[in-house]
Amino acid sequence: MTKDILLQLLEQSRMDCFRVLKDIHAENASFRLTEQTASAGFIYRHIGETTNVIGQFFGYETDVEGTTIGQTDTGKPYDPDTSRKLFEQGYATLKMLVNETSDQAWLEEIDTPWFGTLSRIQLFSITLFHNSHHCGQIASAILKGKKF
Template sequence: MQREILLQVLEQNKKDCSHFCKNINTENASYRLTEQTASVGFIYRHIGETTNLIGQFFGYETDVEGTTIGQKDIGNLFDLETSRLYFEKGYQTLEKLVLNTSDQEWLEEIETTWFGKIARIKLFSILLNHNAHHCGQLSSAILKGKKH
């Protein structure tokens, strides 16, 4: 039953994030709430990159590079199709993770460079919360932001 619960939690997280991400286009990709906040395009790329890179801690290799992690948005434009592919690929990896991880393995600790030694379920939770947080930022920037 645990696997089914995690699959539903993951599905809802992806559905909620996808709801906002489907509205991203070349017009609003540069929108920001303020000059200091990240743009829609930057946040979108960040979600995809982070999801794939955290997947490596779970043992899933990726060729995605972390160009946004720990970086300030300096106005670079990101290809939206690549960002969409990163987003989709990241969620596909998380689905594989849920399908291939036993109940006991979720409680085992894994070593990460970002969080130290942490239980798989905690890292999974951090990632889903991270994505939900940034999708909220996307929503606000799309609805209330402007080009700066």
């Protein structure tokens, strides 16, 4: 039952984010709400990179580098198609995690370099909430932002 619930939560997160992310294209990827905020394209890349890097904390290897993690958007353009692939790759890893993790293992603690020691379910939740937060930022940037 736990696996089914987590798979539904994961799919809802993916679908909610994708409703926003599908609207990013080369023309609006540079949109920001203000000069100080990150662009839609930067945030999109950040979601993809972060989801993959967090997968490593669960024991899944990746060759994805965290080039946006803890960084400021400098205006460098990011290809939405590449970011989409990173996003889908990250969610595929999370799906694998759900399918391969026993009910008891979700409560086991793991050590992470970013968050310290926490349970697997806490880290899984942080990842989904992180992505939802950033998808909301992207939606605002696309709707109300502009190129600075």
